[in-house]
Amino acid sequence: MPEAYAISQEVVVPHRRERRKDARPGELIDAAIDVFAERGFAAARLDDIAQRAGVTKGTVYLYFSSKEELFEAAVRQTLMSSIAHGQSVLRDFQGSTTELLESVLRGWWHGVVRTKAAPLAKLIFAEATNFPELACFYHENVIEPGRRLLARILERGIASGEFRDVTVNHTVSFVIAPFLYLQFYEHSIAMVVPAASVETESFLDSLIDYVLASLAIRGRTT
Amino acid sequence: MPEAYAISQEVVVPHRRERRKDARPGELIDAAIDVFAERGFAAARLDDIAQRAGVTKGTVYLYFSSKEELFEAAVRQTLMSSIAHGQSVLRDFQGSTTELLESVLRGWWHGVVRTKAAPLAKLIFAEATNFPELACFYHENVIEPGRRLLARILERGIASGEFRDVTVNHTVSFVIAPFLYLQFYEHSIAMVVPAASVETESFLDSLIDYVLASLAIRGRTT
DNA sequence: TTTATTAATGACTTAACAGTCATTAATTAT
DNA sequence: ATAATTAATGACTGTTAAGTCATTAATAAA
Known part of the structure; x- marks a missing residue:
């Protein structure tokens, strides 16, 4: 039942778990700049950065081996x-x-x-x-x-x-x-x-x- | 046995658990300035501030009700x-x-x-x-x-x-x-x-x- | 269509640290 | 000397968040 409605909207909203290897690093860096800017380095949460980039924390570690490395990239x-x-x-x-x-x-x-x-x-x-x-x-x-x-x-x-x-x-x-x-x-x-x-x-x-x-x-x- | 040696050195080193109600706030503020300066507010540990002032963390809370208040005093x-x-x-x-x-x-x-x-x-x-x-x-x-x-x-x-x-x-x-x-x-x-x-x-x-x-x-x- | 690959997930482990409080002992009063 | 007071302790609790990894599912290959 819920799916019938969901499908009619699917054009704009990206799929969950969509696989987009190429776009991720750039999106993560953009999200990171925003969160680092708002909270500072130590207080920035990887959960927040991930969420803002539309993924989960585990995904961040597929592309950057640590918070430091992500910051340096930014x-x-x-x-x-x-x-x-x-x-x-x-x-x-x-x-x-x-x-x-x-x-x-x-x-x-x-x-x-x-x-x-x-x-x-x-x-x-x-x-x-x-x-x-x-x-x-x-x-x-x-x-x-x-x-x-x-x-x-x-x-x-x-x-x-x-x-x-x-x-x-x-x-x-x-x-x-x-x-x-x-x-x-x-x-x-x-x-x-x-x-x-x-x-x-x-x-x-x-x-x-x-x-x-x-x-x-x-x-x-x- | 160990006490015999300890006693002979006791002149300069202040006693552990010495009670110094008046001097504490100033000493804590001085220690706090140093630690805040080195580490920033969020990363400053109350354990470190306390140690530098020659007391333990519990003592800090006898004189300041929170980290923020200690900082404001500084x-x-x-x-x-x-x-x-x-x-x-x-x-x-x-x-x-x-x-x-x-x-x-x-x-x-x-x-x-x-x-x-x-x-x-x-x-x-x-x-x-x-x-x-x-x-x-x-x-x-x-x-x-x-x-x-x-x-x-x-x-x-x-x-x-x-x-x-x-x-x-x-x-x-x-x-x-x-x-x-x-x-x-x-x-x-x-x-x-x-x-x-x-x-x-x-x-x-x-x-x-x-x-x-x-x-x-x-x-x-x- | 079926199988293999790997991007993505999220529950879990671990560590650090703010703040609490029952206990201990230094000091003061008696 | 003894008792009463309270400064100081440090073990404990609760919370937050970094980093891990077995599982899941989207995509590509057969």
């Missing part, structure tokens, strides 16, 4: 490709360094800060001491390449006389920090205290103005 | 007193706003960033979504008062013509962010990847230079 898929993109922009850019810097910052904004991968950064910082291998992996593949990229841009601007002669290494931190701050803030406190959220519309424009003002040679208006 | 003891100090500086300050801003930033550096309480901020951001009450408490008692304090300073400088007319709300974020970045970084990635640590000596001076350069009226050299 980082690999999201953050690392963004860095590579920034590096190619630097290599090919022709215009002024001011334009280059602005372009890379806008790229990072749309490619990382405003994506669903944004919460992962918070997570790494949060759980670095509990999962050192994760932290090393992230440092080597995301942080270091990202910092080197920005450092090269600053050096180019100082050499060309567009920027004043700042301490490159620290200035990299000062430029990066507001992005991370917003990423961290929006996916933590702001999710819990609704009144706490930041004006994200104008944030990027204000930041670019702030950074360029600080780097500008004094006495110039541009 | 935040109260460390971060909230710093904010209050900054507020009094603002109220009484006589000199230029540039000097005021520099003074408050240096105060924050020595009163928070360079103390053992520094890792607590990371922790709140990390676990805000799992422990919303903690996040609210922190937002209300630390973040909001801290931001308001900085906003008032910026407004004072704009009104007096010392600073250019920036968007106050965003600029507060830009000024705060490098501090938080350093705090987060040093107590996460840098603990695990030794080569990753930042030059902390000159960080504060560079930052103040960077901030003031950005706020300066263009065309001026000071």
Whole structure:
């Protein structure tokens, strides 16, 4: 009796126990990003990740041998490709360094800060001491390449006389920090205290103005 | 037989089961800060906190009714007193706003960033979504008062013509962010990847230079 | 259609840890 | 010295969730 009705609906809803070897890993990674973002690494339940991907926990272990491995796959898929993109922009850019810097910052904004991968950064910082291998992996593949990229841009601007002669290494931190701050803030406190959220519309424009003002040679208006 | 030897060593080592009602809460909070800083809130074990304070877990519950309450006590003891100090500086300050801003930033550096309480901020951001009450408490008692304090300073400088007319709300974020970045970084990635640590000596001076350069009226050299 | 293969399941095992409470012993009062 | 008080203990309970594996059933091969 129930089956007669079920069959008429079967077109959209996927079968239970459907076998989809190829699609699973990607679906599991997507589900994992969501759950890790919401709960953090330690508190994320594999049961939840599995459910969100439409399978059960046992299935997760067919494709990933542990929670760590699943997490690493998520980082690999999201953050690392963004860095590579920034590096190619630097290599090919022709215009002024001011334009280059602005372009890379806008790229990072749309490619990382405003994506669903944004919460992962918070997570790494949060759980670095509990999962050192994760932290090393992230440092080597995301942080270091990202910092080197920005450092090269600053050096180019100082050499060309567009920027004043700042301490490159620290200035990299000062430029990066507001992005991370917003990423961290929006996916933590702001999710819990609704009144706490930041004006994200104008944030990027204000930041670019702030950074360029600080780097500008004094006495110039541009 | 074993007792004969034990007794001869008893002078320095405190007695087991020693009763020290007054000293316990403070010792537990100190131990808690260390363990929370190392492991995060969820992963911190009360057994570890108790052991580090020289007692057992049962004792913790004589003084704090839950893990959350112990954590809140730690935040109260460390971060909230710093904010209050900054507020009094603002109220009484006589000199230029540039000097005021520099003074408050240096105060924050020595009163928070360079103390053992520094890792607590990371922790709140990390676990805000799992422990919303903690996040609210922190937002209300630390973040909001801290931001308001900085906003008032910026407004004072704009009104007096010392600073250019920036968007106050965003600029507060830009000024705060490098501090938080350093705090987060040093107590996460840098603990695990030794080569990753930042030059902390000159960080504060560079930052103040960077901030003031950005706020300066263009065309001026000071 | 029948058989073989293997993706998917979910009940089970194990471990960790927050929080409880009856018992023990250090300290204080008598 | 003895009794009364209560700080401290640690064995215990309950819960949660990672990881395992024998069973089940969807698909491919014969």
